[in-house]
Amino acid sequence: MPVLQSVSLSELHFRKILAVIGRLLAGIDVRDSFSREISYLRMSVTRRCGFACIYCADRKCRSVPDDELKPSEIFRIAGVLAGAGCHKVRLTGGEPLLRGDIAEICRGIRDLPGVRELALTTSGLYLSGMARELFEAGVSRVNISIDTLDPVKFEMITGKNCLRKVLTGLEAALSSGFEQVKINTVLLRGINDDAASIRALADLADRHSLDLRFIELMPAGAADFPYGEHFTAGSTVLKALPELMEIPEGAGSSGVARMYRREGRPGRIGIISPITGKFCQNCNRIRVLSDGRLRTCLLGGEEFNLRKLSEPEIAEVFRKACALRPKEHGISAGSTGFRIPMQGIGG
Numbered sequence: 001m002p003v004l005q006s007v008s009l010s011e012l013h014f015r016k017i018l019a020v021i022g023r024l025l026a027g028i029d030v031r032d033s034f035s036r037e038i039s040y041l042r043m044s045v046t047r048r049c050g051f052a053c054i055y056c057a058d059r060k061c062r063s064v065p066d067d068e069l070k071p072s073e074i075f076r077i078a079g080v081l082a083g084a085g086c087h088k089v090r091l092t093g094g095e096p097l098l099r100g101d102i103a104e105i106c107r108g109i110r111d112l113p114g115v116r117e118l119a120l121t122t123s124g125l126y127l128s129g130m131a132r133e134l135f136e137a138g139v140s141r142v143n144i145s146i147d148t149l150d151p152v153k154f155e156m157i158t159g160k161n162c163l164r165k166v167l168t169g170l171e172a173a174l175s176s177g178f179e180q181v182k183i184n185t186v187l188l189r190g191i192n193d194d195a196a197s198i199r200a201l202a203d204l205a206d207r208h209s210l211d212l213r214f215i216e217l218m219p220a221g222a223a224d225f226p227y228g229e230h231f232t233a234g235s236t237v238l239k240a241l242p243e244l245m246e247i248p249e250g251a252g253s254s255g256v257a258r259m260y261r262r263e264g265r266p267g268r269i270g271i272i273s274p275i276t277g278k279f280c281q282n283c284n285r286i287r288v289l290s291d292g293r294l295r296t297c298l299l300g301g302e303e304f305n306l307r308k309l310s311e312p313e314i315a316e317v318f319r320k321a322c323a324l325r326p327k328e329h330g331i332s333a334g335s336t337g338f339r340i341p342m343q344g345i346g347g
């Protein structure tokens, strides 16, 4: 009589097997029609936000629909996409830390087969009391949005007088063990694109030895936000800091940003130019909105609702959506009369 042997699988083996099952379930090519590998999932977990930034939110629109995905729905969607090759997941919003269950969401995503990196983008407003918990829940990288170090301009941009609280959040993040903490700054002509403002942020990056990335303004916010008036090219940063030296690609360069540093200084300065220096040919991102819609391109593309779908159906829609990703976005600095619903997509 054959004797049944007890097989003990280590957790690592178990996760590997689940990843293979996920891949089979998805059964898809993770490249789109232009041979771009889709390996980066950005998930918005809420449209709610403590801030109402002039370039992002519509301040007149006070009500936010009550349609956020539940943790189980987030895990189902992220699980299929991670199994299909989206190894990096970033949580965004709205403000992700406004969700009371954000640590549960992070732990669940961290444990999904196929997920190798979990990152989060935040305003920093609620970070001081939560940074350690997020780190323990599996978040390895945090991006904090800080557009200015001038408290008056900060309130004008965000609608809240709380720069100090955000800077406390930054300090909490820096002492919580994350592999990387970065600052994101959206460049706004006439508000924060002067040399003194740019230099003050660069000095902050040096003080904490971190990466600061300046991002070109994209057309979002309320219909009457004067996008054209506030747009300024990423090259403005090079004029403000002529001493910047480019870090060659591959030598510590960082995703979509061109990276620079100042001689003898520890901080690194990145410039992200989605408008004047389209990087669509290297775009590896797919986005899921807080209500379960999959979006093929931040600045356009198509949307597919995944919310009510089974895992095999999600895999099938993901395959179709990848095939339909546009070659590149059609936005230019002069684009007017068009607004991306940024607060719902999460950047």
Ligand code: SAM
Binding pocket: 049, 055, 056, 092, 093, 094, 095, 096, 121, 122, 123, 124, 143, 144, 145, 184, 185, 186, 215, 216, 217, 218, 219, 220, 221, 342, 343, 345, 346, 347
């Ligand atoms: N609440 C979080 C935060 O403040 O970072 C996450 C959501 S926010 C929409 C994500 C990122 O998108 C932030 O870095 C923000 O500055 C950026 N963003 C929002 N609107 C933008 C716009 N019109 N152009 C460029 N970046 C924008």
